[in-house]
Amino acid sequence: MSEDTKKDSYEEHISGLTPAELAKALQTFCDKIEFGDAAQLNSCLHCGLCADTCHYYLASGELEALPAYKLNLVSAVFKNQHTRLGKITPALTGAKALDADMVSRWVDSLYGRCSLCGRCALNCTLGINISRLIRLARTTLASVNLVPPELQSTVNTAVDKGNNMGIPRQEWLDTLQWLDEELQQEVSDSAAHLPIDQSDTRLFYTVNPREPKFFPLSLLATAKIFYAAEESWTFSSDYYDVTNYGLFSGDDEASGVISARLRDSMHKLRANTLVLGECGHGYNANRWEAPEWLAGAYGFEVKSILEIIADYIRQGRIKLDPSRNQKRVTLHDPCNLVRLGGIIEEQRFILKRAVSDFVEMYPNRAQNFCCGGGGGQLSMTRFSKRRIEAGKIKAEQIRATGAKIVVAPCHNCVDQLSELNKEYKLGVEIKTVSEMVAEALVIEH
Amino acid sequence: MTYIEVGGKQLELNDEGFLSDPQQWDKSVAAVLAKAEEGLENLSEEHWAVINFIREHYEQTKLAPMVRSICKTTGLPLRRVYELFPSGPAKGACKLAGLPKPDGCV
Numbered sequence: 093m094s095e096d097t098k099k100d101s102y103e104e105h106i107s108g109l110t111p112a113e114l115a116k117a118l119q120t121f122c123d124k125i126e127f128g129d130a131a132q133l134n135s136c137l138h139c140g141l142c143a144d145t146c147h148y149y150l151a152s153g154e155l156e157a158l159p160a161y162k163l164n165l166v167s168a169v170f171k172n173q174h175t176r177l178g179k180i181t182p183a184l185t186g187a188k189a190l191d192a193d194m195v196s197r198w199v200d201s202l203y204g205r206c207s208l209c210g211r212c213a214l215n216c217t218l219g220i221n222i223s224r225l226i227r228l229a230r231t232t233l234a235s236v237n238l239v240p241p242e243l244q245s246t247v248n249t250a251v252d253k254g255n256n257m258g259i260p261r262q263e264w265l266d267t268l269q270w271l272d273e274e275l276q277q278e279v280s281d282s283a284a285h286l287p288i289d290q291s292d293t294r295l296f297y298t299v300n301p302r303e304p305k306f307f308p309l310s311l312l313a314t315a316k317i318f319y320a321a322e323e324s325w326t327f328s329s330d331y332y333d334v335t336n337y338g339l340f341s342g343d344d345e346a347s348g349v350i351s352a353r354l355r356d357s358m359h360k361l362r363a364n365t366l367v368l369g370e371c372g373h374g375y376n377a378n379r380w381e382a383p384e385w386l387a388g389a390y391g392f393e394v395k396s397i398l399e400i401i402a403d404y405i406r407q408g409r410i411k412l413d414p415s416r417n418q419k420r421v422t423l424h425d426p427c428n429l430v431r432l433g434g435i436i437e438e439q440r441f442i443l444k445r446a447v448s449d450f451v452e453m454y455p456n457r458a459q460n461f462c463c464g465g466g467g468g469q470l471s472m473t474r475f476s477k478r479r480i481e482a483g484k485i486k487a488e489q490i491r492a493t494g495a496k497i498v499v500a501p502c503h504n505c506v507d508q509l510s511e512l513n514k515e516y517k518l519g520v521e522i523k524t525v526s527e528m529v530a531e532a533l534v535i536e537h
Numbered sequence: 538m539t540y541i542e543v544g545g546k547q548l549e550l551n552d553e554g555f556l557s558d559p560q561q562w563d564k565s566v567a568a569v570l571a572k573a574e575e576g577l578e579n580l581s582e583e584h585w586a587v588i589n590f591i592r593e594h595y596e597q598t599k600l601a602p603m604v605r606s607i608c609k610t611t612g613l614p615l616r617r618v619y620e621l622f623p624s625g626p627a628k629g630a631c632k633l634a635g636l637p638k639p640d641g642c643v
Contacts, residue, residue, distance in 0.1 A: 242638075245640050246640040246641055249640040249641070256640055256641045256642075257639060257640055257641040258600065258640065259603070263603050263605075263606075266603070266605060267603055267605045270605045270608075270609075300641075300642055301641055301642075302627075302641050302642045302643055304603065304605075305601075305603055305604065305639075305641070306603075306604050306625060306626040306627050306643065307604070307625070307626075308604065308605070308615070309615070335641070335642065371642075470642055470643070471640070473551050473552050473553050473555075473638060474552065476552045476553050477552055503642050504642045507642055507643055510624070510625070511628075514623070514624065
């Protein structure tokens with residue numbers, strides 16, 4: 093066996109799966125299937141219309157990337173477990189047992205060739221929610237510790253350290269203090285300040301840990317917008333991480349642990365509204381999925397920062413001068429925020445007032461292509477070459493606009509787009525909505 | 538998996554160009570990675586100040602430092618750090634300092 097094909101411990105785990113592990117995985121699979129899932133797992137007509145929707149399939153042309161093929165991997169195990177013909181004559185129905193070979197194919201296609209972007213559901217004549225069923229398979233694998241280790245590592249860090257980059261509390265506080273100084277210089281006001289742990293504010297603002305860790309300009313931009321709007325808001329010193337990689341790994345238990353923390357921070361701080369920073373999956377996870385994981389409604393309002401900024405503009409709380417952003421700007425629609433999250437027009441409303449030359453890329457809104465970085469792909473180094481290859485469609489969408497700046501209201505997308513920028517030589521800058529707004533702000537008080 | 542040659546030795550990189558074994562790092566590795574991964578022909582004093590600090594921090598804590606610490610220690614403005622390492626602090630500077638890829642959205 094050559095160096096390049098040697099198995100790592102993860103692959104060895106798969107080939108050496110014990111009957112007890114497989115039984116546990118199957119039990120999880122059966123427990124998690126809801127009535128609607130069962131109907132959908134029996135519905136695919138193999139029409140193939142989903143082929144045109146998937147960036148992985150379009151980029152590679154490989155059968156293992158075709159959404160119907162991926163769905164069929166899950167359906168095969170379902171039929172083997174739950175249909176009479178599938179149990180008696182599996183060969184005639186395409187039913188297959190969940191064995192080490194099937195697990196290996198699940199990992200390759202369902203973790204390795206899918207970003208859970210949900211675009212395949214757009215073309216499905218039967219409306220099958222394919223990405224939901226793929227996540228169900230991921231949940232099955234997660235129950236026997238078969239999440240690819242690089243993705244599991246980010247989930248573990250979030251669960252163990254309180255944020256997904258393992259930032260120590262003091263480092264977070266030191267960074268906020270440092271940003272205080274930057275904000276004061278930026279707005280020429282020594283009283284400007286980033287509030288921490290203030291009770292009874294209107295907003296509690298959450299961020300992606302990569303902002304304080306490596307890219308704080310987006311944090312500074314949002315703080316500047318809050319300053320201009322004279323907002324009542326706060327950060328939290330302990331739990332402030334908007335991300336939830338349990339959504340990607342499929343681990344519902346970890347997802348629940350992580351999402352409970354923002355709920356608990358809200359209760360502690362007694363803020364009115366939980367405001368989710370520019371993070372696609374963080375929006376989907378905390379706005380829509382978390383009440384499921386927590387088995388109960390929040391009892392408080394949840395909003396995207398984009399809704400907050402759009403309101404400031406509508407209410408005249410901030411004033412923008414679009415001539416301060418002269419370069420051509422296009423907008424990337426993060427799948428989890430837009431197609432799966434429902435925040436579609438706010439970012440457009442904002443950008444049309446913050447920049448002087450805004451152009452759409454095509455297709456856009458709910459039809460937009462995934463950048464390729466979602467679904468945990470950014471973490472899974474073992475599949476990173478496919479991620480870059482699958483991003484070619486996004487790169488060509490961007491190039492066709494002639495834009496010099498690509499705005500992405502999602503830090504996961506920002507990172508993938510930055511890699512695509514380098515790989516496909518796009519020559520663009522990648523920015524968040526807040527950064528564009530902060531640049532255009534006219535501060536009068 | 539790819540390999541780089543440094544001082545006659547073959548070193549393994551993962552699929553994203555990070556050194557597979559952080560212990561194999563030394564300054565000559567940084568120079569080779571700079572060219573192969575960041576397209577930097579020469580590393581300036583400013584580059585080395587950042588790389589050396591990141592490496593020392595990692596040796597002590599097994600973590601990448603916050604960008605605030607990088608700026609405070611080296612005296613470089615934040616925007617200068619981004620100019621020095623086009624792929625940013627994680628996929629640029631930390632990679633050249635031989636660190637493993639950090640967790641999170643990077």
